[in-house]
Amino acid sequence: MDIKAYIESGILELYVAGTLSEKENKEVYALMQKHPEILQEVLEIESAVVKLTAATSAHNPKKTIQHLKQKLGFKNTKVVSIKPKYNWLTYTGWAAAVILGAGLLWTVNRNNQLQSDIKVATINEQLLESEIEKANNNLKDAKHLISVLRDRNIIAVPLAGQTVYPDAYAKVYWDKNSNNIYLDVQGLPTPPEGKVYQVWSLTLNPLSPTSLGTLDDFNTDANKIFTIENTNQSQAFGITLEPAGGSATPTLEQLYTLGVVETNS
Incomplete structure (x- = not known):
């Protein structure tokens, strides 16, 4: 034109x-x-x-x-x-x-x-x-x-439901090389208002919990997969329901899922 x-x-x-x-x-x-x-x-x-x-x-x-x-x-x-x-x-x-x-x-x-x-x-x-x-x-x-899930060096840790909610389930994929875990929490129910899920790294003997943070975006995240830094020598992982903002120690009465890291004998 x-x-x-x-x-x-x-x-x-x-x-x-x-x-x-x-x-x-x-x-x-x-x-x-x-x-x-x-x-x-x-x-x-x-x-x-x-x-x-x-x-x-x-x-x-x-x-x-x-x-x-x-x-x-x-x-x-x-x-x-x-x-x-x-x-x-x-x-x-x-x-x-x-x-x-x-x-x-x-x-x-x-x-x-x-x-x-x-x-x-x-x-x-x-x-x-x-x-x-x-x-x-x-x-x-x-x-x-x-690519992470297909890596054979990734440690998969299933987290089973506990007494407070037996139908709950989650799964941790632990990449020790990057010091990250990929947490799939699709099997957790929606937390009530004013509550939030908190993730814990555990050592068993003696029992010592270390907080890995709270899942503040649980309700808005469609995939329900979270990347969390973990530099601990974890022997188990647990998820509890805590007041908004999280807690210094886990509320065991509100333990939703728990899974032990399997070690090769």
């Missing part, structure tokens, strides 16, 4: 004046969204119309006449005006003002709608980019998790 020829064709001036058909208006509007040069030209035409309207205002006729005399080079020449029997020019001027005002109002509305559409399009584009980035991150995390 020859954008320069299109701009010089005069159709944009007709668009601003509001004299095009609905189909032609839609075509021009679509091209404005596609070509920044056309959009800029429309905005400049609108600005010129507004300035022209202000410049031809009849609020101060004497000043306007004086300005014209100066521009035309007249000095002391008297300007004689003849008042026609019927002041058709006044009526015509008012009619032109009404038509121009209506055209300007339509243009302003179209301009506001265009700006609104551009703003919505920008927001939608940002949301789409955010969703794409989120999907890419989820895919990257999924691939990493798969």
Whole structure:
């Protein structure tokens, strides 16, 4: 498309004046969204119309006449005006003002709608980019998790349900090389309001618990898989239900799951 020829064709001036058909208006509007040069030209035409309207205002006729005399080079020449029997020019001027005002109002509305559409399009584009980035991150995390679970050096520790909730279950995948555990808690029920699950690393003789943190995002995490740093020489892992913020020591009456790390004899 020859954008320069299109701009010089005069159709944009007709668009601003509001004299095009609905189909032609839609075509021009679509091209404005596609070509920044056309959009800029429309905005400049609108600005010129507004300035022209202000410049031809009849609020101060004497000043306007004086300005014209100066521009035309007249000095002391008297300007004689003849008042026609019927002041058709006044009526015509008012009619032109009404038509121009209506055209300007339509243009302003179209301009506001265009700006609104551009703003919505920008927001939608940002949301789409955010969703794409989120999907890419989820895919990257999924691939990493798969590679971890397939590593033969990973220690898998199933955590069985306890007295408070026998149907509960979870599983720990312990990567000693990275000092991380990957905790799958899909088998835990949703904690009640004001409560949170807390993960513990345990040594058995004597029994000594070390907190690995709380699962604050349990309710919002769709996969229910958490990566937790663990530098301890863990002999077992447990999960308890604690007050929000966690506890210094596990509440054994609220022990939901427990699993012992199997050692090779």
